[in-house]
Amino acid sequence: MSSSPATRRMSASQRIIVDITDWNRFLFAGKPISGVHRITLGLLRAWKKLGLPFEIIRHDPETNRHKIISHRFIEEDFSEPIHIGGGRIEYSYNKYVQRRTRYFTELAKAKLRRFVKKKEVVHEDFIEGNYEPQADDLLYFCGAGWDAPETMHAAHKWKAQHPGFRFVVLVHDFIPLINKVYRNRLGTRQFRRWFRDAARSADEFICISDNTQADFMLHWRRCGGQGVPRCRVVTNPHEFLSVSDTRNQPMSNGELSAETFLANRNRRYLLTVGTLSSHKNLERLLSAWNTLNFFRDPEADLVIVGDNDPRDVRSLSPIRRNVFLFQKPPDDILKLLYMNAFCSIFPSLYEGWGLPVGESLWFGKVCLCSKSSSIPEVGQDMCPYFDPYSTEEILLALTNALFEKDYIPSYEKRIDRGRMKSWATYGSEIHTALLKMT
Template sequence: MLWIDITDLLDYLGQHSRPSGIQRVVSELARTLVECAPERTRFVRRFAGPYDFETVSWRDMEVLFAEASERTVSRQVVQAAPFSPAGTGPFIPPQGLFALIREAVNMQASVFRHLNRLGENLTGRFRRAFRQSSLHSQNSLPHSASGLLLSEQARPGDVFLVPGSPWNFADYARTVRWLRDSRRMTFGLLIHDMIPVFNPEWCDRGVIANFTIWHRTVLPLADHVFTTSAATARDVQKYARQERMSLLSEPAPIGIGAPLPRSAPASDRPTRLPPPDSYVLFVSTLEARKNHIQMVRVWRRLMEERGAAHVPTLVFAGRVGWLVQDLMQQLDGMNWLDGKIRHIASPTDRELASLYDGCLFTVFPSLAEGWGLPVSESLASGKPCLASGTTAIPEAGGSFARYFDPDNAGDIFRIISETLDDPQALVAWKDRIRRTYRPPQWQDCAHRILERTGCSQP
């Protein structure tokens, strides 16, 4: 049996309106693992201490994913940039305060639930055993009930997989040792990137500390190490050498699929989106590493040299993240280049698909990535992508994307100008993508995990 820890995914969706990169990967991978091995895939969440995990019904997860995919967000809420007053310590924006309050309530609820479990009597055990027997008769494990204890469900030889980012649990190494030593299970880990280790300047200090401590204690215990890309696999090996750490498993790249739903008919295009063929699209959380500031400089130069009427709108699609206070203040100060830059905050899946469908092309100038999901999504939508040529991004774009140096505004300006100046070549590029590009499939990613862990169904 493959047990998948989705604690951090549920926590994230409880605190944010829409899933971001890692959460989208985890949700799509979870969905595909169920499709590929329905009788061997189960999900769990942590509810209290390092040994306290309970099952989560796949049906419950499907409902949650569906709600999150179409949940709309107020622009006023997500576009406000957090400001940290000097000398007052770390600033927590209002939405962060609500998240902390919610987390405190959840923690208290978890404590009470844990006490109830400790005091569980024979009647409760009989009731759960009866429910388990009933579920077994249905012969459909992915639809089993939530709330069963992992300690009573798992068997020796089962596999426990962490596909997300539970780095806030500093005691996770205790969980892994309990799984391996007491439950006789094997432990698998999917690493999306090593950016907080090798590029800490682009990360929040808390993330750097949590990420570093977590991987230093957990990675040496992993029986199976998966990565999203070959570039990330090399970074994991580099980190292991740097820490003089012996890995139990050679990092195995699984790739990333292109989880893009079919768009609605043009007549149903969401009203808050710009008209088709009037804009260039940049899909990403707004944070320093994604390099939005470079695109602002390029767009301002395009307007100076060509005139606003001859420059398409640049659309930023994503929520506001960290380390972009200066960027947001500059954009407000320049009136978002008089409307030539627009922000579509936290687009729904339907809006995102429509944005891809209607754009001239996409840009992705990120300074470092573990894969580059927007590049794959752009190509899967039949739209050309001009992207950074660094880290794992060329693995996502292959020969179908065109690359630039993300640190060189002149290089970005040149490639974008050439693309705008030759509309016939752009049409031919789109046609080539639509005829010959084969999007990476989530089924391939799932099969690599199932085969490596021995959980493939006969």
Template sequence: PVEAEPGAAPIAAGDTVLILGKPWDDAGLQARLDAEKATVGFRIVELVYDLVPSLVPHLHHPSLTVPYTRQMFRQAQTSDRLLAISESSRRDYEEFCRRLALPCPPIDVIRIADRLGGIAAAGRESDALPAGVDEAFMLCVGTVEVRKNHALLYAAVKLAAERGIPLPQLVIVGGHGWLVDETWNNLTRDPAVRDSIRVLSSVDDELLDRLYRLAAFTVYPSKYEGWGLPVAEALAQGRAVAASSSSSIPEIGGDLVRYFSPYSVDECLEALVELSDPVARAAAEARIRAEYVATSWDDTAAQVRASLAALDR
């Protein structure tokens, strides 16, 4: 990897400014770029992850709704091209522009990498699991926040216990996010699920790779995504996946994933029971190994370069 030196770089006419980060964190950045673009004559290309704070604000922290929406508004007016990380995000951006009567820049869809690669290779040297994690477990990766919908998994595990349905232990990898105090309390303090649910925070890449590799299967109940990287990472590891049918998630693995509604405890539990069966799980894994094509960062970079090259045509 190449480390960039900090400091200002002059922007000349005909240059392309590529923004892959979070410009909404700097309230004045877009305005400064817009003003300089009008004077100098360069081009702006920005990456669009999702429109959660603008289109589904109840699933995000309220403090971001206004600055995020303001950023999207300015972005639509001044960008020469946008890169969306899913068809779902592209549709959402086009809908955002339609609602506000904004011109919508051309939008290319790129696929972000899902290979953990060498950064986590050391995790394959050990099969050791963290204390309290059972040998048979289902894995859910993602910050515990309202949008990620861990409350549905809690309800499904409780319902399984009530009905006497055996499930693998649920291992959640993620810290405490926003708007989930009740859910976090239930996941970590309910005596009835003390042995059935384990929450791990501050997991490094090595351990994450190991957990993906050793999990019976993974589950991802999110209500809304721009992509859904844990689904892609699990498929890249050959793991069977039960996931929400919401937004961008079906784009990742097509019919290789076992879907359920993010609002149905019964559907979620049915999917968990299905993948708990070793025969069904083995069949799913065989298809994934045969059909799923993982994406590298070189692949992603090539897509970005192709989109930038189109600006000159």
């Protein structure tokens, strides 16, 4: 898909502000960024490459101010923990998660600590100063809003102070509100509180798929939305995004690293990218794989990439000789795992988009896909589909892929990069959509 130019130019006073406050929870905890944050990072890198103007801000818990972040920040290697400021900062409590009494207690303690210090702490690494909202600013939040109550509250205040100020929110999915696939009551409460705030504060919404937009309209009234919401769809890119360089430490599978596996493999393998969280459905995939191994040798390995506890995977897969787990391979190794796979498989029960499906197709590899939610929007007619709730259908998909000679080649012929979206195209589409909202 070719990049489309922005239909309007920004005036000198207009600014697009992207908030990354939700990154605090990961960066301050010493964790690498998640899939949602990869979308934000890919967008910002695309805008920078395209030469489009934007500013980055995030809430600083130490000073209780939103800070402007240097564009240098998005060029960092995000496979390792990065602290935006000069030192390790305590992350404030999330009012969407904590009980109100505890939240206000911790908030009072934080204010007392700031008062005792009697001066603002300045962190010099990537911070360029305080963010001062202006009347023509457009604040775009495209990350995990449920991890950024400070920004949701600030946006509501800035809109009241500046009548021309606009707030746009990207909605990824409604998985926490779907009881059939999500089993974390605390996560459901956190998401619902965030969406109620978003419904009250945001001027417009962007959804990442038609399926997410349908869910948005369904839950809008249930979560306190008033009137008819302004909501449009801009689908995610297919292109693989590398956020990190090769790390020195090996990605362990016992004594085996992903690099060693690739160098010494002597037969084909299927790749699946995901975790053991309930909606990713790896349990059914492993059950189908175990059944296949019981009846015949698949003459292939199953490679699982994701932040999973090896003990949990072993408990679900008694046949371990052809199941390999690599927890957090660097992106250049993950790219090689995609490129050298026989095919991939994605059994998820529910997705807002389905990044691994698009990434697999981007490298010319067929993905055996769940037919649930938005996933067919990603794979289109380039992928075979199955019912993710049926272990039998997953087993049939595996059997067809591994033992039907012409099955995978017939789908490989359908893969066409011209029908896929690059990060440059995605960046241009989002920028154009935001300009139409100003």
